[in-house]
Amino acid sequence: MDINKLVRKNVQQLTPYQSARRIGGQGDVWLNANEYPVAPHFELTEQTLNRYPEPQPEKVIQRYAQYAGVKTEQVLVSRGADEAIELLMRAFCEPQHDSILYCPPTYGMYQVSAETLGIKTKTVPTTSDWQLDLEGIKQNIDTVKLIYVCSPNNPTGNLIDSDDIKALLNIAKDRALVIIDEAYIEFSPESSVVSWLNDYPHLVILRTLSKAFALAGLRCGFTIANKPVIEALQKVIAPYPLATPVADIAAQALSKDGVNTMKLHVVNLNNQKGKFANLLRQLPIVEKVYPSYSNYLCVKFQHDKDVFNILWHQGIILRDQSRSIGQQNIIRITIGTQADCEAVISALKTIK
Numbered sequence: 001m002d003i004n005k006l007v008r009k010n011v012q013q014l015t016p017y018q019s020a021r022r023i024g025g026q027g028d029v030w031l032n033a034n035e036y037p038v039a040p041h042f043e044l045t046e047q048t049l050n051r052y053p054e055p056q057p058e059k060v061i062q063r064y065a066q067y068a069g070v071k072t073e074q075v076l077v078s079r080g081a082d083e084a085i086e087l088l089m090r091a092f093c094e095p096q097h098d099s100i101l102y103c104p105p106t107y108g109m110y111q112v113s114a115e116t117l118g119i120k121t122k123t124v125p126t127t128s129d130w131q132l133d134l135e136g137i138k139q140n141i142d143t144v145k146l147i148y149v150c151s152p153n154n155p156t157g158n159l160i161d162s163d164d165i166k167a168l169l170n171i172a173k174d175r176a177l178v179i180i181d182e183a184y185i186e187f188s189p190e191s192s193v194v195s196w197l198n199d200y201p202h203l204v205i206l207r208t209l210s211k212a213f214a215l216a217g218l219r220c221g222f223t224i225a226n227k228p229v230i231e232a233l234q235k236v237i238a239p240y241p242l243a244t245p246v247a248d249i250a251a252q253a254l255s256k257d258g259v260n261t262m263k264l265h266v267v268n269l270n271n272q273k274g275k276f277a278n279l280l281r282q283l284p285i286v287e288k289v290y291p292s293y294s295n296y297l298c299v300k301f302q303h304d305k306d307v308f309n310i311l312w313h314q315g316i317i318l319r320d321q322s323r324s325i326g327q328q329n330i331i332r333i334t335i336g337t338q339a340d341c342e343a344v345i346s347a348l349k350t351i352k
């Protein structure tokens with residue numbers, strides 16, 4: 001029996017998200033998933049594993065709302081920001097009929113989630129400086145319910161111009177939600193659009209504990225939006241999205257101490273990023289190091305150098321971007337420890 005014949009057509013055709021873990025590799029320098037390079041330490045305090053967890057753990061919601069400067073009714077917690085990306089589609093898009101719109105090069109999960117659910121995708125590539133093509137978006141907005149914008153953008157590391165985001169919100173008014181994916185916002189907190197929530201009922205912000213909070217393994221993310229959006233998402237989310245140990249650790253990470261620790265990490269990491277970028281710029285094989293407002297650098301190498309594979313075989317695992325639109329000869333490198341960065345620089349120096 002050919003089970004594949006039973007699989008939904010769109011799933012048969014689906015290319016799953018090429019996560020860093022799925023791509024694999026062997027090595028001791030892992031700079032391909034924008035993870036924080038050092039594991040934080042937590043102890044479990046909650047032992048009542050015989051009971052189901054709270055659907056939306058109160059302490060986590062309260063602490064995140066306080067950290068983000070919003071009301072508790074404006075926060076939803078989910079199994080990573082990735083789950084939130086999909087919940088929005090499940091709550092707002094009619095399969096086969098409605099579309100989402102996104103602007104490549106950008107995060108890959110918008111496409112994968114839409115294709116999984118049978119929701120159409122419209123892509124409006126960014127301008128050559130990786131900003132929004134507002135005119136192109138305007139022309140493609142028919143049937144669009146959700147517009148995903150990532151800022152700081154993964155993989156390019158730049159911020160999306162805030163006036164353009166405002167213009168986009170005006171274009172989308174009465175038509176679509178505008179979702180600003182702020183997975184990396186802790187590395188440039190002044191650029192968050194969270195303070196605009198009261199002015200725009202159709203603004204949605206995605207956040208995560210996976211990046212600056214150093215908890216990618218926890219699987220905990222947040223949606224910040226006005227109450228009607230949060231209520232719609234509550235209808236489609238799993239009954240118990242967060243395991244008890246996850247909520248326990250998330251609450252600790254969001255305590256005053258936890259947030260202060262995160263902020264210290266961000267200062268150190270941003271320093272490390274500056275030093276690393278300067279060293280990269282001195283290498284002849286490096287054509288360009290793009291400005292980064294996140295915890296990774298987008299680096300363009302000379303076109304005839306097989307940098308990604310050479311480092312891969314030395315156990316230094318980076319993220320090859322060269323098959324993405326407008327990303328030829330570009331590699332995305334997560335900022336690791338000082339030792340990680342030094343390993344990259346030494347390996348690059350041997351490439352002639």
Ligand SMILES: *Cc1c(COP(=O)(O)O)cnc(C)c1O
Nearest residue numbers: 080081082107154183208210221
């Ligand atoms: C890492 C990442 C996410 C996913 O975050 P999780 O909370 O780990 O699911 C979402 N958006 C962007 C842009 C990311 O880079």
